[in-house]
């Protein structure tokens with residue numbers, strides 16, 4: 001029995017709840033922007049202590065809608081080098097220029113220093129990404145840097161459903177937070193995204209943008225260059241049912257992470273990215289850095305072939321400034337990002353992971369580490 005890289009968990013009662021919701025949606029014919037979207041929005045906002053939520057078709061759309069509302073056209077938007085392509089992609093789609101900043105080694109996020117180093121006179125916004133679900137303890141300091149210059153801080157919280165720092169939920173540290181419900185994320189709607197904000201103006205703009213820029217649902221006056229960014233009622237029902245599991249999923253994921261923390265503490269040179277004080281990560285990913293000189297591909301191959309354990313996808317294996325499509329925005333080396341992207345592995349974490357599975361992962365990683373790290377020159 002091996003351990004897969006990821007597992008998407010809808011138990012039988014959840015599958016039944018979704019099937020019943022789908023039957024109801026099809027019977028009524030209210031297939032988009034209906035009661036399930038509203039229910040999902042309200043539940044997701046409540047889960048994060050947010051005043052407003054706007055559901056959209058993807059996490060990328062959520063980011064783009066926020067950036068369009070801010071209006072970043074022909075201006076710079078600072079993004080960390082360690083993130084998914086979509087963080088920068090949304091900036092491009094919104095008409096802005098990504099400025100790619102280095103990250104802090106301990107948190108894989110922007111720090112006040114890396115942010116200051118990247119700021120330009122034309123900076124229109126800053127995007128903070130909660131890699132793996134971990135919220136940097138610098139979040140407040142980053143916001144202060146932005147506030148001093150009157151620049152909005154936006155959170156890419158695609159990884160961070162239910163994560164918090166000092167009791168404050170992801171999505172509440174800046175002007176707005178963008179969440180993704182892509183299948184691999186901690187909760188999913190199949191495809192989908194959500195914007196959380198305290199700003200009623202941003203909420204209203206987001207509702208206009210997601211529905212072709214229409215001034216209202218019932219008129220045909222288009223007041224913004226919007227797009228087809230709606231979430232279907234079918235997706236909203238899946239998301240609303242899955243969201244009910246968020247707390248227990250996070251409990252399970254955190255218990256796995258505590259086992260990994262304890263086991264990795266005994267492995268010389270293998271450095272887990274530890275949860276900082278005050279941070280309560282949802283452990284979307286459990287990230288660790290391999291000792292310098294240990295080949296990631298060889299390490300992953302050995303745990304898979306010799307122990308049946310599939311490591312999960314990295315976050316990320318190539319920093320943004322080295323992505324071919326972003327070459328025009330490359331300015332120079334970003335040494336910390338390059339190092340943490342080259343050396344990281346992600347141990348599998350599932351929302352229903354058993355103790356046996358976690359132990360199998362620990363045994364596999366320990367055995368392969370002993371062999372490969374022992375062979376280093």
Ligand SMILES: *Cc1c(COP(=O)(O)O)cnc(C)c1O
Pocket residue numbers: 057058059060061083084086087129156158159180181182192193
């Ligand atoms: C998944 C993800 C996105 C994009 O979400 P989609 O729903 O796939 O559009 C954006 N940013 C990060 C960091 C992500 O992991």
